[in-house]
Amino acid sequence: MAEVTLVEVAPRDGIQNEPTILDRAMKQALIGKLVAAGLRRIEVTSFVNPKRVPQMAGAGDLVSALRDDPAMAVAKPSLSALALNLRGAREAIAAGVDEVTYVVVASETFNQRNQGVPIAETLAQWRDVRAAAREAGCMTSLTIAAAFGCPFEGEVDPGRPAAIAAELAAADALPDEIALADTIGVAAPGDVTTRFALLREALPDLPLRAHFHNTRNTGLANAVTAIASGVTALDASVGGFGGCPFAPAATGNVPSEDLTYMLQRMGHLGGIDLDALIATGNWLGEQLGKQPPALLGRAGTFPGNLGKAA
Amino acid sequence: MAEVTLVEVAPRDGIQNEPTILDRAMKQALIGKLVAAGLRRIEVTSFVNPKRVPQMAGAGDLVSALRDDPAMAVAKPSLSALALNLRGAREAIAAGVDEVTYVVVASETFNQRNQGVPIAETLAQWRDVRAAAREAGCMTSLTIAAAFGCPFEGEVDPGRPAAIAAELAAADALPDEIALADTIGVAAPGDVTTRFALLREALPDLPLRAHFHNTRNTGLANAVTAIASGVTALDASVGGFGGCPFAPAATGNVPSEDLTYMLQRMGHLGGIDLDALIATGNWLGEQLGKQPPALLGRAGTFPGNLGKAA
Numbered sequence A, B: 001m002a003e004v005t006l007v008e009v010a011p012r013d014g015i016q017n018e019p020t021i022l023d024r025a026m027k028q029a030l031i032g033k034l035v036a037a038g039l040r041r042i043e044v045t046s047f048v049n050p051k052r053v054p055q056m057a058g059a060g061d062l063v064s065a066l067r068d069d070p071a072m073a074v075a076k077p078s079l080s081a082l083a084l085n086l087r088g089a090r091e092a093i094a095a096g097v098d099e100v101t102y103v104v105v106a107s108e109t110f111n112q113r114n115q116g117v118p119i120a121e122t123l124a125q126w127r128d129v130r131a132a133a134r135e136a137g138c139m140t141s142l143t144i145a146a147a148f149g150c151p152f153e154g155e156v157d158p159g160r161p162a163a164i165a166a167e168l169a170a171a172d173a174l175p176d177e178i179a180l181a182d183t184i185g186v187a188a189p190g191d192v193t194t195r196f197a198l199l200r201e202a203l204p205d206l207p208l209r210a211h212f213h214n215t216r217n218t219g220l221a222n223a224v225t226a227i228a229s230g231v232t233a234l235d236a237s238v239g240g241f242g243g244c245p246f247a248p249a250a251t252g253n254v255p256s257e258d259l260t261y262m263l264q265r266m267g268h269l270g271g272i273d274l275d276a277l278i279a280t281g282n283w284l285g286e287q288l289g290k291q292p293p294a295l296l297g298r299a300g301t302f303p304g305n306l307g308k309a310a
Helices: A010-014 A024-036 A059-067 A070-075 A086-095 A108-115 A119-135 A160-170 A189-202 A219-228 A256-266 A274-288 B010-014 B024-036 B059-067 B070-075 B086-095 B108-115 B119-135 B160-170 B189-202 B219-228 B256-265 B274-288
Strands: A005-008 A041-047 A078-083 A099-105 A139-145 A177-181 A208-211 A233-236 A247-251 B005-008 B041-047 B078-083 B099-105 B139-145 B177-181 B208-211 B233-236 B247-251
Touching (some): A010 A024, A010 A041, A024 A041, A024 A070, A024 A274, A041 A086, A078 A086, A099 A108, A099 A119, A108 A119, A119 A139, A189 A219, A208 A219, A219 A233, B005 B256, B010 B024, B024 B070, B024 B274, B041 B059, B078 B086, B078 B139, B139 B208, B160 B189, B177 B233, B208 B219, B219 B233, B219 B256, B233 B256
Parallel strands (some): A005 A041, A177 A208, B005 B233, B099 B139
16 A cells, blocks of 8 residues: 655644634644654744744744654654745744745635735745745745635636646745645545646646545544555644644534554554544543543543443 | 445434333324435344334335335435344335335344344354345345354354344355444444455445444544445434344444534535434434434534534
8 A cells, every 4th residue: 555644734833723722832732742752753843923823833943842752753753834924934944944835725715814925926936935945955845725616716616726736846846745725625526636637637656645525524534545545645643633724614624543453554654653642632632621622632542442341 | 536325224223222111103203304414224123023122013015005105206315124034024125115224133132132033043044034025126135244253152254243243144145235233333434444444355346335333432433444445335313313122231222413513524425404404313312302312413613603602
């Protein structure tokens, strides 16, 4: 079975919209638990306006603290940060991330509302982001958000992500990895197959990543379909927390523990301690004062929980 | 895309383990709403010992009432009932169901605890059930329960369902349709592919059905995988209620509204009013005093709920 990498996004997408603000020590503890559970790619924060996303305040201090954390020095996870513009990307690079994830939204209205500029301007800034990141030795990934549907414009043309990718290829501005995000959780497996096939046609060799939300219960079905479409990295959020502040109905990233259970059973994923991941999702729920949407924490592993059932 | 039939099981598997007992009128109202939403195969009850499953008391009266219901006479849904032994099956046939669903459990321990007899005895009774149902003009389906894992014995051999099917074929005792049930919700898509491939090898022509629980969030991923494996009917429960009284950790059938959203988007399913189905799941939640596990009722359809998101 193809090896798949789980990219943990709880410290960013998972908590960004939660009203309970976690302090730096708490965020560092969360990331420490994720690394201890075996995760090696973690989106630790985003460099955005803290007035718009208060949970992400102090992003630079968090990254610096992680850089000084002995546990990180041993496990050497790849720490990424999300940026919506050149300024944010420069701050992330200066703070010392391993990877910069930049975002362009597939629909004009949503890009304008999320980034404050038109798509053309976002893509123009991307070229500078890419150059700055490469100069600093950072990996770059570009996420096409709302690639499966937009909360303002509705359906998104299936060829739209591939068209953006082709535009980047023509400008010699490809990232190291490209991701399609179902930001508001509307995709079904057929949508996944179509979009990734067109994207693969446009970019035969580029590593592909997918970011699904379980808003309409299709998250894991989309994940398994994405793997069949050649995707090699999948975003997930421990506990299944998360959403998007600009898409109010969008709650629930794919829960890392549920995705791990499925992928481990299929032989796609190794090196993760599922019990530690479940414990981390439950711990995060306690910090946020909410029951995690993840189901593994309620049902238990299998056949590990036989004693309980019998 | 292949046409798939949704088999609604809320009136049986969905509510059987709920502490709030619905009276006959309420069950009839539920079934009426499901038919009005466009569903045409409904598992309306089970003929089991009401001391063990109090919610299923009055099964015969319910079926009789449905037979006298003018809405049913117009829509002509196929009404099925589940039986665990010959006595239950005879009662179901006498009450006038269109279809008898009989159950054998893939593991000896679970069959003994669920049916009270060894597998061999359950299969011996099946031949009489089949003969009686055919004589009465009923469709027969046989569900192999715990086909993906057992709460007492753990992992179930992937070839076990096919071996049971081969035994029935050799005895000229095949049902009109055979189903594999993930009674305790442990399956991942790989398990689905393997088991249905072996089953298809043993029975090249028999219609296949699948019954998944979303206990570990893999329900819809398994459903879409089952369709790719040739399955033409999928069980689901409106609101996502349900479980198994003998497997305490098993909560949550695949929610009908979530499965319908996904299958409609993929072109697999026609004729169902998704909004009416969502309303029925919410209505059932009110009757049971519980929030439905289904997610469509919280997130809304797409792009139908654009106004809300914007």
